[in-house]
Amino acid sequence: MELIEHFFFNLSLLIVLLFFSMLWVERAESLRTIQIIATVYIIASLLLCFVFTHRIEGHDVILDLRKIPFIIGGLYIGLGPLLASLTIIVRSFYGIDTGFWLTIFFYGSLAILFWRISPWFLKLSSKKRILFSVSVSFLFSFVQSFPLGFADMNQFDVWFSYLFIQPLGVGVIAYFIEEIYKTIQLRLHVVKLKRLETVEQMGAAICHEIRNPLTAAIGFVQLLQDESISRESRVQYISILRNELKSAEQVIQNYLTFSKPEIELVEPLIVHEELQQIIQSLQVLANRNSVHIITNYSYTGAIEGDSQKFHQCFVNIMKNAIEAMPNGGVLTVETMSTSSNMTILVQDTGAGMTAEQLNRLGEPYYSTKGEKGTGLGIMVVYSIVHAMNGRIHVESELGVGTRFEFTFPSSPTLFEQNEIHKNMSVLVMSG
Incomplete structure (x- = not known):
C-alpha cells in the first residue's frame, strides 16, 4: 500500500496546485495570460511529480505521476516536445541507466504523437x-506497468496505482480544465452581449434624441408650404x-465628442472668463427656472485645452444642475x-x-432623468475632462x-502671467 499512498499524496498536491491556478485564471484579463498560467501549471506539476518520486529498492526503477501533467499538457496545450525535453533532462539527474534510455524512447515517442494529434484533439467535444x-492515460499506464508486474513488488500496489490513480488524476484535471474553459467562454460571451447591449442603447438613445427635433422640424416645414401664412409667422417658424x-x-x-474625445486644438483658457461666458x-434658462447663480472666481487660474469642448462640458453640467431645480x-x-492645479466647483x-x-453616473447611456434622458451629456x-487630463469628483445627497x-x-506660464498682472493691479491701486 506504500505506493498507493505515495501516489494519492502526489495527486492531492497536483489538485491543490490546480486550485490556486484556477484562482489566478479568474483574475486574468486576456487569453494570452490564461495560456501562460496553464503552461506554468503544467511545468510546475511535472517538476512536483519528480520531487515526489518513489524508487524501488534493488531496481533501477523510479515511479511517479509525471504522465498526468505530460498527457494534459501535450493534448490540451501542445507542449509535448517541451515537456518531453524537460522530463528527459530532469530524469538524467537520477542517473544514466536503463530507466533513463527508456524515458527517452517512451516520452520522445509520446511527445511526437501528442504534438501531431493535439489540433485534432482540441476539435473534439x-x-x-x-x-x-x-x-x-489508462493505455500507457498499462503498457508501463506490465513489465513491473514481473518485478519483486506488491502486484496490487502496481496495478491499482497505474491503472486507477493515474487515469483518475488525468480525468479530474481534464474535467476542471474543461470547466475553466466553459467559464472563460461564458465570460467572453457576456462581454460580447454587453457590448451589443451598449450599441443597442446607443442607437436607441441617438434615435430618440434626433427624432424629436426632426419630427418638429418636419411639422414646421409642412406649415411653411402653406402660402397663406403671414410673413411674421413664416419668420417665427x-x-x-x-x-x-x-x-x-x-x-x-x-x-462624436464621446466617440472621439481627443483635444485637437490646445489653446490657453482663462477659466473665469470661459465660465462667465457659459x-x-x-x-435665460436659469431665470425661467428661478435659479440664482452665484460665482466666486480665483482670477489667477488658467489651463490649456479646447475652448469649444470646455464650453460643451460645462454647459452640460450647469444645464443639468439648473434642470435639477x-x-x-x-x-x-x-x-x-494653485501653481499646479485649477479646481472648478459646480x-x-x-x-x-x-x-x-x-x-452609476458616467456609465454608458445611464441617465438620472429616466425616459427623458439618454445619459449622453454626462x-x-x-x-472631455479625461481628454484634458482632468479629474472629476462628485458628491450628492437627496434633497440637498x-x-x-x-x-x-x-x-x-499663464499662472505666472496672471499673478504678475494681479500684483501690478494691486500696486497701481495702492499708488
Whole structure:
C-alpha cells in the first residue's frame, strides 16, 4: 500500500496546485495570460511529480505521476516536445541507466504523437476530450506497468496505482480544465452581449434624441408650404425650425465628442472668463427656472485645452444642475487655483442623487432623468475632462443637492502671467 499512498499524496498536491491556478485564471484579463498560467501549471506539476518520486529498492526503477501533467499538457496545450525535453533532462539527474534510455524512447515517442494529434484533439467535444485523455492515460499506464508486474513488488500496489490513480488524476484535471474553459467562454460571451447591449442603447438613445427635433422640424416645414401664412409667422417658424435642427446637430456633436474625445486644438483658457461666458448663455434658462447663480472666481487660474469642448462640458453640467431645480434654487460656481492645479466647483441645491445613482453616473447611456434622458451629456463631460487630463469628483445627497469638483492641470506660464498682472493691479491701486 506504500505506493498507493505515495501516489494519492502526489495527486492531492497536483489538485491543490490546480486550485490556486484556477484562482489566478479568474483574475486574468486576456487569453494570452490564461495560456501562460496553464503552461506554468503544467511545468510546475511535472517538476512536483519528480520531487515526489518513489524508487524501488534493488531496481533501477523510479515511479511517479509525471504522465498526468505530460498527457494534459501535450493534448490540451501542445507542449509535448517541451515537456518531453524537460522530463528527459530532469530524469538524467537520477542517473544514466536503463530507466533513463527508456524515458527517452517512451516520452520522445509520446511527445511526437501528442504534438501531431493535439489540433485534432482540441476539435473534439468536451466529454470526448475527457474520455480520450483518460483512455490514453489508462493505455500507457498499462503498457508501463506490465513489465513491473514481473518485478519483486506488491502486484496490487502496481496495478491499482497505474491503472486507477493515474487515469483518475488525468480525468479530474481534464474535467476542471474543461470547466475553466466553459467559464472563460461564458465570460467572453457576456462581454460580447454587453457590448451589443451598449450599441443597442446607443442607437436607441441617438434615435430618440434626433427624432424629436426632426419630427418638429418636419411639422414646421409642412406649415411653411402653406402660402397663406403671414410673413411674421413664416419668420417665427423658420426660427423654430433652425433651433430644432441645431438641437439635432448638438446630439450628433455629443456623440462624436464621446466617440472621439481627443483635444485637437490646445489653446490657453482663462477659466473665469470661459465660465462667465457659459453662465451668460444659460442665464435665460436659469431665470425661467428661478435659479440664482452665484460665482466666486480665483482670477489667477488658467489651463490649456479646447475652448469649444470646455464650453460643451460645462454647459452640460450647469444645464443639468439648473434642470435639477425646477422650483428654483441656487447654482454656485467657484474656482480655486494653485501653481499646479485649477479646481472648478459646480454646486446646486436640487433634488440630489441616491448612492446607487451616484455610483452609476458616467456609465454608458445611464441617465438620472429616466425616459427623458439618454445619459449622453454626462458621458460627454467625462470624456472631455479625461481628454484634458482632468479629474472629476462628485458628491450628492437627496434633497440637498449635488456638487461636482473638476481638477485640471494649471498652465504654469499663464499662472505666472496672471499673478504678475494681479500684483501690478494691486500696486497701481495702492499708488
